[in-house]
Amino acid sequence: AQSVTQLDSQVPVFEEAPVELRCNYSSSVSVYLFWYVQYPNQGLQLLLKYLSGSTLVKGINGFEAEFNKSQTSFHLRKPSVHISDTAEYFCAVSDRPGGYQKVTFGIGTKLQVIP
């Protein structure tokens, strides 16, 4: 069975500082990995995804993530955060047991950017 662990429930960071949001996963088969962002009282929006190929994935809003198979991690990074990055971030893993695409989400990490 697949699972996702987001190691930090909340991450405060000063504006213009770098940030890393951690995500570890487990899965018995090849995986596809995603990061989504959720602003207050809104739905989730895709930030980036890893399907195959290069382990460094670039997404929207200056975010990037690195797939590390040996460490089963998919950490999200941004070199300089902005106030507008304050939101909740969800890591997700997807595979296809029995022909159905099952997506498992982590519990989320709240990023608070401090002015």
Next chain:
Amino acid sequence: DGGITQSPKYLFRKEGQNVTLSCEQNLNHDAMYWYRQDPGQGLRLIYYSQIVNDFQKGDIAEGYSVSREKKESFPLTVTSAQKNPTAFYLCASSRGTLPDTQYFGPGTRLTVL
């Protein structure tokens, strides 16, 4: 513009009443999903549908029901059997083939009084 709409955004109901949440998509996606979101618990799958006239239970289906009579519509009914229905409900859709990306609606916040 293509996307997913959910209505209403806020919904209040009295205990013991059934209520139906709407989800419509114009992305021509085959698969649709309903998730429940509670603080500190992430998203939990309620029901999913891979094709019209077919749907399957997710991880927390008890107290919920769905229908998929049209490709673009996937309404969720929260029944009186759901013991703790107050939550934020998210609908999503995808093409249904791996690798895949789910696209989410804006959500409906249900409060039971």
